[in-house]
Amino acid sequence: MSRIAGCFEQLKAQGRKALIPYLTAGDPNLETTLSLMHALVANGADIIELGFPFTDPTSDGPVIQRAVERALATNTSLKGVLETVSRFREEDDTTPVVLMGYLNPVECMGYQKFTDAAVASGVDGVLIVDMPPEESHDLEEIIHRTALDGIFLVAPTTSDARVSYICKQSSGYVYYVSLKGVTGAGNLDIESVKENLARVRANTDLPVGVGFGIKDATSARLISEIADAVVVGSALINKIEELDASKHYSREELQRHIALIKEMREAMDA
Amino acid sequence: MSESKVLHGEYNSPDEHGHFGPYGGIFVGETLMPALDELNRKYAELKADPAFWAEFDYDLKHYVGRPSPLYFAERLTNKLGGARVFLKREDLNHTGAHKVNNTIGQALLAKAMGKTRIIAETGAGQHGVASATVAARLGLECHVYMGVEDIKRQSANVYRMKMLGANVVGVDSGSCTLKDAMNEALRDWATNVDNTYYIIGTVAGPHPYPMLVRDFQSVIGREAREQCIELTGRLPDTLVACVGGGSNAIGLFYPFIPDESVAMVGVEAGGHGLETGEHAAPLCTGQPGVLHGNRTYLMNDENGQILDTHSISAGLDYPGVGPEHSWLKDLHRATYTSVTDDETLEAFRMLTRVEGIIPALETSHAIAWVMKEAPKLPSDHIIIVNLSGRGDKDMHTVAEIEGMTL
Numbered sequence: 001m002s003r004i005a006g007c008f009e010q011l012k013a014q015g016r017k018a019l020i021p022y023l024t025a026g027d028p029n030l031e032t033t034l035s036l037m038h039a040l041v042a043n044g045a046d047i048i049e050l051g052f053p054f055t056d057p058t059s060d061g062p063v064i065q066r067a068v069e070r071a072l073a074t075n076t077s078l079k080g081v082l083e084t085v086s087r088f089r090e091e092d093d094t095t096p097v098v099l100m101g102y103l104n105p106v107e108c109m110g111y112q113k114f115t116d117a118a119v120a121s122g123v124d125g126v127l128i129v130d131m132p133p134e135e136s137h138d139l140e141e142i143i144h145r146t147a148l149d150g151i152f153l154v155a156p157t158t159s160d161a162r163v164s165y166i167c168k169q170s171s172g173y174v175y176y177v178s179l180k181g182v183t184g185a186g187n188l189d190i191e192s193v194k195e196n197l198a199r200v201r202a203n204t205d206l207p208v209g210v211g212f213g214i215k216d217a218t219s220a221r222l223i224s225e226i227a228d229a230v231v232v233g234s235a236l237i238n239k240i241e242e243l244d245a246s247k248h249y250s251r252e253e254l255q256r257h258i259a260l261i262k263e264m265r266e267a268m269d270a
Numbered sequence: 271m272s273e274s275k276v277l278h279g280e281y282n283s284p285d286e287h288g289h290f291g292p293y294g295g296i297f298v299g300e301t302l303m304p305a306l307d308e309l310n311r312k313y314a315e316l317k318a319d320p321a322f323w324a325e326f327d328y329d330l331k332h333y334v335g336r337p338s339p340l341y342f343a344e345r346l347t348n349k350l351g352g353a354r355v356f357l358k359r360e361d362l363n364h365t366g367a368h369k370v371n372n373t374i375g376q377a378l379l380a381k382a383m384g385k386t387r388i389i390a391e392t393g394a395g396q397h398g399v400a401s402a403t404v405a406a407r408l409g410l411e412c413h414v415y416m417g418v419e420d421i422k423r424q425s426a427n428v429y430r431m432k433m434l435g436a437n438v439v440g441v442d443s444g445s446c447t448l449k450d451a452m453n454e455a456l457r458d459w460a461t462n463v464d465n466t467y468y469i470i471g472t473v474a475g476p477h478p479y480p481m482l483v484r485d486f487q488s489v490i491g492r493e494a495r496e497q498c499i500e501l502t503g504r505l506p507d508t509l510v511a512c513v514g515g516g517s518n519a520i521g522l523f524y525p526f527i528p529d530e531s532v533a534m535v536g537v538e539a540g541g542h543g544l545e546t547g548e549h550a551a552p553l554c555t556g557q558p559g560v561l562h563g564n565r566t567y568l569m570n571d572e573n574g575q576i577l578d579t580h581s582i583s584a585g586l587d588y589p590g591v592g593p594e595h596s597w598l599k600d601l602h603r604a605t606y607t608s609v610t611d612d613e614t615l616e617a618f619r620m621l622t623r624v625e626g627i628i629p630a631l632e633t634s635h636a637i638a639w640v641m642k643e644a645p646k647l648p649s650d651h652i653i654i655v656n657l658s659g660r661g662d663k664d665m666h667t668v669a670e671i672e673g674m675t676l
């Protein structure tokens with residue numbers, strides 16, 4: 001069983017929901033990212049979505065755009081991000097890691113080379129934001145020969161027919177984007193999320209995660225009542241933005257700095 | 271598809287998924303997929319409706335002022351002493367460039383889809399002006415995204431857009447030019463997708479944009495083909511156009527694709543010279559990748575990060591290019607080359623003095639190619655240059671280079 005499936009199975013047995021933080025690798029540098037990954041797990045994260053930077057993140061709002069700029073300022077490459085996952089695996093062999101980003105760095109590396117490197121470094125899933133299932137055939141074919149999960153997005157605008165199509169292409173979990181817009185925007189409309197989750201669940205037995213617009217312990221708890229996983233991105237990155245790129249932080253310091261994740265965890269488990 | 275099939279009239283791109291060979295397609299976040307699907311279906315429906323094209327033609331004739339002349343540049347021809355040079359006068363269109371052909375067409379689509387809000391990206395400001403113009407004519411709200419670098423160098427067009435009632439939104443991320451304006455427009459669209467129509471200004475972006483912008487711009491080549499036969503009794507030998515995203519080039523080229531004898535040359539922005547890396551010539555120097563919704567030749571580094579570009583002309587200052595050009599390049603149906611900023615300025619001055627036509631700096635790239643190549647060609651060789659726009663908007667840039675303030 002894949003790490004992702006195992007993780008959801010275990011959580012289900014415990015009657016808990018998954019907490020999935022997103023962070024941009026290399027923000028402010030890869031050393032800190034590695035420590036942050038461990039700190040996130042210590043604070044109660046179940047799965048880590050690790051963004052690899054791209055110069056033109058068209059689905060992201062200002063907070064993640066700035067994170068990407070910081071990551072690129074230290075020349076963070078996809079190769080460097082994969083190496084960071086390998087280093088994370090030296091200490092943590094259980095927490096699933098999902099790579100998330102835009103297609104061009106992957107195309108540039110080559111699909112086969114990327115997939116081999118992802119497997120070798122201990123990545124569990126891949127989510128390419130600007131690669132809808134229609135355009136995913138070549139990459140998915142290679143990915144599906146491995147244990148990697150291919151994760152896709154469903155949006156509020158997605159038609160029923162497309163929901164069904166996307167669910168068929170997905171493995172690991174389905175990621176429901178809770179609002180129209182870019183990351184970090186707007187406010188959650190729980191009723192609309194509820195209705196849309198029902199549309200997704202009608203098409204799949206996979207766990208369904210919800211992301212975009214989850215900012216604090218309260219919204220995390222609300223979403224955890226209706227979804228299998230809660231994804232938090234911009235709110236975490238706002239905290240990471242406060243870090244000083246030239247400083248070395250201990251894991252304990254980082255854990256305290258991102259107490260937000262712990263608060264979310266506690267609210268979700270309460 | 272093999273080259274011979276292209277030449278034998280079987281060129282039929284894109285396929286139903288928007289692919290031009292390996293290029294094009296739809297690479298966007300899920301939120302926009304349904305909107306593109308809706309646009310694709312609406313366009314397919316209208317494309318088959320003669321009334322739609324009748325309205326398009328009516329607007330082009332009475333509002334834009336088409337057909338644009340095909341002008342024999344006799345003094346230029348004599349001065350260069352080689353091929354006969356004809357200029358397809360898109361600069362004479364309402365708003366001063368070819369861009370309006372496309373915005374007229376897309377405005378009809380927006381209207382048919384019941385959208386109340388228009389957004390656009392712009393580099394040189396010509397597409398922004400053309401979008402603001404059609405929005406004013408339809409009484410629609412209009413927001414134009416423009417890099418802050420371009421706002422500086424194309425201030426005259428910024429003011430025109432404001433006069434037309436558009437909201438010009440400065441974009442200060444990345445390189446602060448056309449690429450970044452397009453990023454921001456895509457973000458706006460994902461946020462306001464219900465009521466918003468995104469008028470993309472060139473043959474780039476996700477399917478169906480490269481196809482529908484091409485279809486609207488093809489009026490250039492259809493007219494030029496007829497006019498050339500009328501004026502000279504035969505087809506031209508060479509077509510030449512500048513290539514930013516590639517809409518004026520494809521507009522001229524497309525109707526000639528089956529005409530085996532007609533060579534097509536796209537001129538990219540060579541900036542300070544290809545060897546300096548400071549240019550905007552993805553077809554000359556790049557490799558295939560994915561940006562702004564399609565797969566195409568791009569300028570990126572070894573890690574797939576998009577590179578900063580440089581061109582004297584804001585409208586060509588873009589690291590990608592329309593996917594159909596990538597396909598025409600691979601098929602060897604068109605060839606792509608570049609000229610430098612300096613050669614462009616020289617061509618700008620020359621056309622102005624010799625023919626009394628002030629071309630846009632974008633357009634001047636195509637003229638620069640003609641200055642280099644026409645003298646080498648025989649006097650019975652016919653070149654058609656797409657004179658894509660007029661240079662009024664560039665007075666500030668050129669004056670500054672010449673050390674003057676206006």
Ligand SMILES: Cc1ncc(COP(=O)(O)O)c(C=O)c1O
Pocket residue numbers: 367368369393394395396397471472473512513514515516517518519584585586630632633658659660
């Ligand atoms: C006059 C003119 N020509 C050419 C271009 C380049 O665009 P495209 O390559 O899509 O024709 C522009 C863009 O702003 C323009 O204003």
